Amino acid sequence: MIRLIPCSRGGQPPKSPPAARLGALAVTLLLLLPAVATAQSPRCERCHGELEFLRQQVPTLQRARALLVLPEVLGASAHGGMACTRCHRGFGSFPHDTTATTTTECASCHEAQDTAWRGGVHALDQGARCQDCHGVHDVRTKASMETAAGARATQKACTRCHFEAALPASDPHADSVSCAACHAPHRTLPPQDERSRVNVVNQGNTCGACHQKEAKAWESDVHGTAVAALAVPGARIPSGVSRAEPPACTACHGAHGMLTPSTPGFQAQMVQRCAHCHEPYAESFADSYHGQATTLGSQTVATCHDCHGAHGIYPASDPRSTVSPENRLNTCQKCHTQATASFALFQPHANPSDRTHYPFVYWAYHLMAALLIGTFTLFGVHTFLWLARLGLDALRGTSDVPKTRENER
Amino acid sequence: MTDHIPEQPLNLDAAQRGDGPFVWRFERYHRITHAAVIVSFFLLVITGLPLRFSHAFWAGPLMSLLGGVKMAGILHRTGAVITFLYFSAHLFYVVRKLVRSPDPMKILWGPDSLVPQPRDIVDFWHQTRWYFGRGPRPRFGRWSYMEKFDYFAVFWGVAIIGGSGLLLWFPEFFSHFLPGWVFNVATVVHSDEALLAAGFIFTIHFFHVHLRPEKFPLDAVMFTGRATRSYMEEEHPGIMEEVERHASEAPSPHQIPDTPAPPPTRAASLTAAALGFIALAVGLSLIGMILWAVILY
Numbered sequence: 018m019i020r021l022i023p024c025s026r027g028g029q030p031p032k033s034p035p036a037a038r039l040g041a042l043a044v045t046l047l048l049l050l051p052a053v054a055t056a057q058s059p060r061c062e063r064c065h066g067e068l069e070f071l072r073q074q075v076p077t078l079q080r081a082r083a084l085l086v087l088p089e090v091l092g093a094s095a096h097g098g099m100a101c102t103r104c105h106r107g108f109g110s111f112p113h114d115t116t117a118t119t120t121t122e123c124a125s126c127h128e129a130q131d132t133a134w135r136g137g138v139h140a141l142d143q144g145a146r147c148q149d150c151h152g153v154h155d156v157r158t159k160a161s162m163e164t165a166a167g168a169r170a171t172q173k174a175c176t177r178c179h180f181e182a183a184l185p186a187s188d189p190h191a192d193s194v195s196c197a198a199c200h201a202p203h204r205t206l207p208p209q210d211e212r213s214r215v216n217v218v219n220q221g222n223t224c225g226a227c228h229q230k231e232a233k234a235w236e237s238d239v240h241g242t243a244v245a246a247l248a249v250p251g252a253r254i255p256s257g258v259s260r261a262e263p264p265a266c267t268a269c270h271g272a273h274g275m276l277t278p279s280t281p282g283f284q285a286q287m288v289q290r291c292a293h294c295h296e297p298y299a300e301s302f303a304d305s306y307h308g309q310a311t312t313l314g315s316q317t318v319a320t321c322h323d324c325h326g327a328h329g330i331y332p333a334s335d336p337r338s339t340v341s342p343e344n345r346l347n348t349c350q351k352c353h354t355q356a357t358a359s360f361a362l363f364q365p366h367a368n369p370s371d372r373t374h375y376p377f378v379y380w381a382y383h384l385m386a387a388l389l390i391g392t393f394t395l396f397g398v399h400t401f402l403w404l405a406r407l408g409l410d411a412l413r414g415t416s417d418v419p420k421t422r423e424n425e426r
Numbered sequence: 427m428t429d430h431i432p433e434q435p436l437n438l439d440a441a442q443r444g445d446g447p448f449v450w451r452f453e454r455y456h457r458i459t460h461a462a463v464i465v466s467f468f469l470l471v472i473t474g475l476p477l478r479f480s481h482a483f484w485a486g487p488l489m490s491l492l493g494g495v496k497m498a499g500i501l502h503r504t505g506a507v508i509t510f511l512y513f514s515a516h517l518f519y520v521v522r523k524l525v526r527s528p529d530p531m532k533i534l535w536g537p538d539s540l541v542p543q544p545r546d547i548v549d550f551w552h553q554t555r556w557y558f559g560r561g562p563r564p565r566f567g568r569w570s571y572m573e574k575f576d577y578f579a580v581f582w583g584v585a586i587i588g589g590s591g592l593l594l595w596f597p598e599f600f601s602h603f604l605p606g607w608v609f610n611v612a613t614v615v616h617s618d619e620a621l622l623a624a625g626f627i628f629t630i631h632f633f634h635v636h637l638r639p640e641k642f643p644l645d646a647v648m649f650t651g652r653a654t655r656s657y658m659e660e661e662h663p664g665i666m667e668e669v670e671r672h673a674s675e676a677p678s679p680h681q682i683p684d685t686p687a688p689p690p691t692r693a694a695s696l697t698a699a700a701l702g703f704i705a706l707a708v709g710l711s712l713i714g715m716i717l718w719a720v721i722l723y
Contacts, residue, residue, distance in 0.1 A: 303480070312485070314486065317496070357602055364607065381615055385615060385619065404638070
C-alpha cells in the first residue's frame with residue numbers, strides 16, 4: 018500500500034527543493050499548455066502518473082514513489098471518477114499553492130462510517146485509520162470488497178496488525194469471508210464488549226446473517242435460551258451455564274481456525290468442546306464404543322451431535338429433543354437402520370458407579386471387577402509362591418528344578 | 427544335515443530336556459487347534475485392546491498400524507470367526523471321541539480325563555504344602571490342575587466373550603429378543619472378560635508353561651507335539667506307567683499319545699522355538715502396554 022497522506026490526521030503536502038520545483042515548472046508548463054483548467058485529473062496525471070518524471074523532480078526514489086499515483090490504480094478504485102482536488106483541495110493550480118496544507122478528511126463524504134469508527138477501538142491512538150484498511154488511491158469499491166477476492170484482501174489488511182487472528186487454510190471462512198463480515202467494519206469493538214457484534218449475546222445475529230437455519234434452531238434450544246438469559250439483567254441463568262463461556266456459536270465452533278464437519282479431527286474436537294461443560298457425559302461417552310472409536314479417529318461413529326443434534330438441542334424430557342422417548346428410535350435409526358424400540362433403550366451414557374440409574378451395568382461392572390481381582394490374586398499368589406519356593410531351594414542348594422535341565426547347563 | 431549325524435536336542439525347548447527317547451504328547455488335531463487359538467487370540471487382543479485403552483498413548487498409533495478403526499473391526503471379526511470355527515470343531519471332536527470311544531467314562535473321569543475331580547484338589551493341596559516346604563511336589567497325571575484350568579478357561583472365555591461379542595456384532599437383530607440394557611452389560615462383560623483372558627494368558631499361562639525356572643525360556647511341546655521321557659517323568663509322572671507300556675514299540679509318526687516318537691527335526695524345533703518366542707514377545711509387550719495404560723490412566 019502506498020502510505021501517502023493520512024486523511025484524517027492531516028499532513029504536509031510534498032515539498033520539493035526549489036531547484037527541482039523550477040525544473041518541474043518549466044517542464045509542466047510546456048506539457049500543460051493545451052490543458053483546460055477544469056480537466057483536473059488528466060492534468061495531475063501528467064506529473065503524478067510518471068515515476069521517471071517524478072524521480073527527476075525530487076531527490077529520492079522513495080519520495081518519487083510516494084508522489085506517484087498510477088492512473089489505472091486510481092481509475093479502478095472507488096474514487097476513480099472523482100477529481101483529485103475533491104480530496105487534495107488547494108492543489109488544483111500549478112505550480113501548487115505552497116500554503117495548501119491539508120488533505121480533506123474522509124468524513125466529509127463518509128460521515129456515518131466516520132461516526133461509527135470514532136465509537137470503536139480503531140479510533141484509539143494505536144488504532145487504524147481509514148487508509149490502513151481501505152488504501153489511499155486504490156480504495157476499493159463496496160462491490161469489490163464483497164467478492165471472495167475482496168474478502169481475502171480485507172483479511173490481508175487486517176492481519177497485518179491482527180496476525181494472530183489470521184485464518185488457517187482449513188477454516189471454512191478463510192477463502193471467502195471478510196473479517197468485517199463478523200467484526201463490525203467501522204465500529205470495531207473487543208468481543209468482551211456487549212455491543213460488539215462478536216460478543217456472545219450478539220453471535221446469534223452475527224453468524225445468523227449467513228447461517229440463518231442454524232441460528233434459528235439454536236435460538237430456542239437449551240444453548241440459545243441460556244445465552245439470551247445472560248443478556249437480560251437479573252434473569253435467572255440456567256444451572257451449569259458458565260458466564261465466562263456461554264454456549265453461543267463460538268463456544269462450540271471456535272472463532273478463527275474452526276473446522277468443517279468433513280475435516281478429519283472435527284468429530285473428536287467437537288466432543289472436546291462439549292466435554293468442556295458436559296464433563297460427566299463426556300466421560301461415559303469416552304467409555305462407550307462410540308467414544309473409544311472417536312478417540313481413535315473414526316469419523317463414522319456417533320458423537321454428541323449425531324444423537325443430540327447440533328442446533329436445536331433440547332433436554333430428553335422435551336418432545337422436540339432428538340433423544341426424547343418419542344424421537345430416540347428415529348435418531349438411532351439414522352445409523353442403525355434396523356434398530357428396534359428395545360435397541361433404542363441402550364444407555365449410551367451408562368455410569369457403572371451409579372447403582373440407582375444403571376443397576377444392571379453397576380452389577381455387571383462390579384461382578385466382573387471381583388472376578389478379575391479374584392482370579393489374578395489367586396493365580397498371582399500361586400505364581401509368586403512357586404517362584405519363591407524355587408528361589409529358596411536354589412539358595413539352599415536343595416533345588417527341585419529338574420536335574421536333567423541342571424545337567425544341561 | 428545328513429542322516430548318520432544324530433541331531434542335537436535344542437536346549438531352548440524344555441520339552442527336549444535330558445535324555446530321549448521322545449514320546450508323543452499331542453496329536454496333530456490338538457496342535458492345529460492350539461495354533462488357531464493363538465492366531466485368533468492375538469488378532470482379537472491386538473485389535474480390541476486399543477478400544478479398551480483408547481486414551482493410552484499407544485492406542486492411536488496401534489490403531490493406525492492396523493489400518494484404522496474400521497479395518498481393526500474387520501480383523502477383530504475375522505478373529506471371532508476363527509474362534510467360532512475352532513470352538514465348534516472342538517465340540518464336534520469331543521462328541522465324536524465320546525461316541526467312538528469303547529470306554530467313554532475314561533474321557534469323563536479318571537487320570538486321563540480333563541474333567542476337574544477330587545484328585546486336583548489334593549494336588550493343589552500338595553502343591554501348596556510344597557510351597558511352604560511341608561512336602562514333596564504333587565505327581566501330576568496326564569493333566570495338571572493348571573492345565574485343566576487353562577482348557578476350561580477357553581470354554582468359559584469363548585462362551586462369555588464370544589456370546590457378548592455376538593450381541594455387540596448384531597445388536598439390531600438381538601434387540602428383537604433382548605432389552606436394551608443387555609447391550610450395556612454385554613459391553614462391560616466383553617471388555618472385562620477379554621482383559622481377564624489376555625491378562626491370564628500373558629502372565630499366568632506364560633509363567634506356568636514357559637517362564638518358570640523348570641521350563642525357561644520355552645516349552646514347545648504343543649508345537650512339536652512331542653517331549654522327552656525325562657520331561658514326561660518330571661512334568662507328568664502320573665502317566666509313566668502308560669508310557670512304559672508302549673516303550674518297546676518303535677518310534678512312529680502316527681502321533682498317538684504316550685507312544686514313542688521320532689525326535690523332531692532341527693528345522694521343526696527351530697520353527698517351533700521361533701513361533702514360541704514371537705508369541706511370548708508379543709504377549710509380554712501387550713501386558714506391558716496394559717500395565718502402562720492401567721497405571722497411567
